[in-house]
Amino acid sequence: MTSDLLHCTATELVALYKQGAASPVDATAAIIDQIDTNTDLNCFCLVDREAALAAARKSQTRWENGAPAGRIDGVPTSIKDLAITKGWPTLRGSKTVDPAGPWTEDAPFVAALRDEGAILLGKTSTPEFGWKGVTDSPLTGITRNPWNRDRTPGGSSGGAAAACAAFMGPLHQGTDAAGSVRIPAAFCGVFAIKPTYGIIPSYPIPSQLGALANTGPITRTVTDAALMLTVMAGRPDPRDATAAPVQGRDFLQTLEDGIEGLKIAFSPSLGGTVAVDPSVAASVAEAAHRFGQLGAHVEACDPPLAMARPAIDIIWPSAVAWLIAQIPAEKHALMDPGLLALAEQGRRFSATDLVGAQADARAMSVAMSQFHQTYDLLLTPQMPLEAIPVGTDLPPYRDDASWLDWSPFTYPFNLTEQPAASVPVGLGAAGLPVGLQIVGRRFEDATVLRAARAYEAVAPFKMPGNY
Numbered sequence: 001m002t003s004d005l006l007h008c009t010a011t012e013l014v015a016l017y018k019q020g021a022a023s024p025v026d027a028t029a030a031i032i033d034q035i036d037t038n039t040d041l042n043c044f045c046l047v048d049r050e051a052a053l054a055a056a057r058k059s060q061t062r063w064e065n066g067a068p069a070g071r072i073d074g075v076p077t078s079i080k081d082l083a084i085t086k087g088w089p090t091l092r093g094s095k096t097v098d099p100a101g102p103w104t105e106d107a108p109f110v111a112a113l114r115d116e117g118a119i120l121l122g123k124t125s126t127p128e129f130g131w132k133g134v135t136d137s138p139l140t141g142i143t144r145n146p147w148n149r150d151r152t153p154g155g156s157s158g159g160a161a162a163a164c165a166a167f168m169g170p171l172h173q174g175t176d177a178a179g180s181v182r183i184p185a186a187f188c189g190v191f192a193i194k195p196t197y198g199i200i201p202s203y204p205i206p207s208q209l210g211a212l213a214n215t216g217p218i219t220r221t222v223t224d225a226a227l228m229l230t231v232m233a234g235r236p237d238p239r240d241a242t243a244a245p246v247q248g249r250d251f252l253q254t255l256e257d258g259i260e261g262l263k264i265a266f267s268p269s270l271g272g273t274v275a276v277d278p279s280v281a282a283s284v285a286e287a288a289h290r291f292g293q294l295g296a297h298v299e300a301c302d303p304p305l306a307m308a309r310p311a312i313d314i315i316w317p318s319a320v321a322w323l324i325a326q327i328p329a330e331k332h333a334l335m336d337p338g339l340l341a342l343a344e345q346g347r348r349f350s351a352t353d354l355v356g357a358q359a360d361a362r363a364m365s366v367a368m369s370q371f372h373q374t375y376d377l378l379l380t381p382q383m384p385l386e387a388i389p390v391g392t393d394l395p396p397y398r399d400d401a402s403w404l405d406w407s408p409f410t411y412p413f414n415l416t417e418q419p420a421a422s423v424p425v426g427l428g429a430a431g432l433p434v435g436l437q438i439v440g441r442r443f444e445d446a447t448v449l450r451a452a453r454a455y456e457a458v459a460p461f462k463m464p465g466n467y
Contacts, residue, residue, distance in 0.1 A: 006030045010075045010170040010224045017063045017074050024063065024074030028056040028119050031076045031169045035121070042143045043163035045081050046088055047122035052076070055119045062117070072231055073117025076169035080160050081123040082130050083107045083173060083215070084204070093128040093137035095334040096327050108201040108237035109173065109215055116231045121169055125159030128336045129323060130175060133183045133403035134393055135159055138336055142390050145188060147432050147464070151387035154184035160218045161188040165463060171228050172218040177209050178316060179410025181216045185422040186435025187387035189461060191225050192218040193449065196442050197417035198244035200229075201237035208319035211242070212414045220463065222423075222453040226251040229445070246443060254446050259454045260295030262447075264288075265375040271302035274408045275398070276384040283426035283434040284381045287455065291379065294454050303378055303439075304367040307360040308412035312404060314349050314357035316411075321346030338393060361415040365442075368416045372441045377451055380409045382435030386428040409437055419445040423452045424461035433461075 005027040008016065016022035032049050059074035068074070084090045086106045089099040106114060114120060128137045135143040135158025143158045145151040146166040153162035157174030161184030164172045174181040176194040185192035197211045206213045217228035230251045236243060266288045269276055276284075292298040324332070324343040332340060371378075385406060388395040393403050400406050413420040419442070422435040436455075440448040 006034055006167050008170065009221050010072060010219070010227060011221070013075055013170065014072065017068070024056040024059040024119060025053065027074065028052050028076050031121065031167075034166070035168050038166055038168070040144065040149065041146060041162050041166055042141060043124055043159045043166065043168060044078070044122050045091070045125045045140045045159070048088065048120070052119050052121050059117055059119065068117060070116025070231070071227060072113070072171065075118055075171055076121050077113055077118040077171040077173070078121050078124045078160055078163055078169055079110055079173050080157055080175055081126050082175050083110055085110050085120070085123065088123060090123070091139060092130070093126045093139050095139050096331040108203055108240060109232040112231055112234055113173070118171065124157070124163055124172065126156050128339055130156035130177065130180060131320060131336070131339050131342065132156065132393055133179060133407050134388070135184070136391065138334060144390055145387050147189065148387070150389060151432065152187065152390050154187035154387065156180040157218060158184045161185055161190055161192070164188065164190045164218050164220060167463075170219060170224055173232070174216060174218045176214045176216055176414065177206070177212040178312065178404070178414055179407045181218055182382055182410050182420060182422040182435070182437065183407055185218055186382035186424070187433060189424040189433030189463060190218055190220055191222055191421065191423060191452065192216060193225055193229065193419060193421040193445065194413065195229060195233065195445050196244065196419045198242055199233045199246055199443070199445065201240040201243040201247070203237060203239035205240060205242065208322040211417055212315070214414070222449060222456050223252070223255060226255050226449050244443070249446070251446055251449055255450050255453050257450050258295065259291065259451050262296040262376040262451070263374065264291055264296045264298045264377045264379060265301040265303065265371075266298050266379045267300070267302045268381065270305060270380070270408065274384055276381050277386065277428060279429035280381055280384060280386065280434050283428065284436050287425035287436045287459070288379050290455060290459060291451070294458065298379070301375065303371055305364060305412045307364050308415055309404070309408070311357040311360040311364070311415055312411045314353050315361070316404070317342050317346030318349050318354050319346070364412070365416040368418060369442070376440070376447060378439040380437045380439070382409060382422040382437040383407065384409070386430045386432035386434065413439055418442055419448045421448050421452050423455055425459065
């Protein structure tokens with residue numbers, strides 16, 4: 001039963017608890033053992049075993065009494081080490097953060113997960129302040145990909161995605177300001193969605209990132225992601241004045257409605273501007289064809305995203321420059337040199353440059369809204385390549401200067417604030433996962449989820465299951 005519980009989804013665990021066929025204590029203990037057995041992956045920077053098991057015992061009592069706290073009562077869940085969590089230090093992968101705290105608050109979505117009975121296991125690893133697309137930091141070292149320990153899981157939610165892929169719990173929270181749930185989901189063969197900006201209340205909001213910053217679920221199935229998103233976006237929070245007034249939607253309601261009749265654009269290389277590895281391109285093209293077989297009308301069309309790279313090249317370094325300016329200069333020697341170098345780039349831009357880049361982002365958002373007058377969804381590769389080696393920010397066989405060079409399909413949809421999901425669709429030439437990105441209109445997250453579910457239903461992606 002222990003092994004079976006380890007491989008259960010959140011939805012399956014809740015069903016077992018309801019039937020009295022499994023215990024939250026046994027499920028939590030199995031997952032903690034899995035974490036302890038695979039410490040070389042370096043997925044977690046904090047595991048609170050005693051608190052998790054204590055919470056599991058309380059959950060078990062609630063289930064025995066027929067009074068579960070909520071939709072995910074007893075489901076083991078992780079929190080990324082960028083999200084404040086009451087009682088635990090949030091060090092953000094940095095030696096510059098004082099572990100003493102105080103740590104007296106939960107982020108809104110952490111509180112929502114806790115209130116619905118989630119068993120919080122601990123904090124997952126992140127690059128320093130979540131700044132890049134791989135997961136290593138001066139504080140916690142290198143996080144590795146369960147598919148191949150010599151490859152990165154991606155970033156910045158690499159600890160969460162690797163934990164998900166290695167069966168260290170079914171529900172994992174990540175953040176995404178330029179691709180940080182979708183990059184690692186694609187590299188690790190799991191599912192993730194960056195929701196429409198604002199539907200999940202957030203606090204504290206990274207002021208330097210503004211509407212780029214999102215949080216979202218990382219799971220092994222689309223159904224689990226819809227369940228987790230329903231909980232995380234379930235209620236407003238007065239600490240987030242930017243949150244959209246759309247809380248309370250159940251994303252499971254339309255999940256099985258299919259995609260017949262939808263009009264879908266497929267852009268395999270953003271108009272030939274992105275070099276996509278051949279095996280990746282083949283897997284993604286086959287997946288896009290499958291959407292047509294499911295009853296959607298799929299046609300080639302490239303989205304109006306020409307301003308995305310110039311905009312992010314100003315906004316991202318400027319945000320990092322602001323962040324570094326908040327940290328005492330005497331602590332800079334403790335930090336990731338790549339982060340400091342990016343801050344130096346950011347200092348070269350003027351306020352006029354930054355405002356212009358933000359105006360370009362807004363113009364792209366308008367252009368994409370017009371694009372979606374014709375198309376319900378957009379499909380692209382999620383990543384143009386398979387997971388790169390650990391210990392580097394750059395793939396050895398490409399002429400890239402920045403991690404943004406090899407993640408061109410991610411950050412545009414942070415700039416436009418649209419929902420975007422990464423769905424595993426196959427394996428590339430190196431035997432590593434390939435992801436397909438599904439992008440929808442703002443606030444039509446449910447459509448993205450049901451499209452992902454429609455694909456998953458006919459082409460389920462199987463994890464090796466032998467970690």
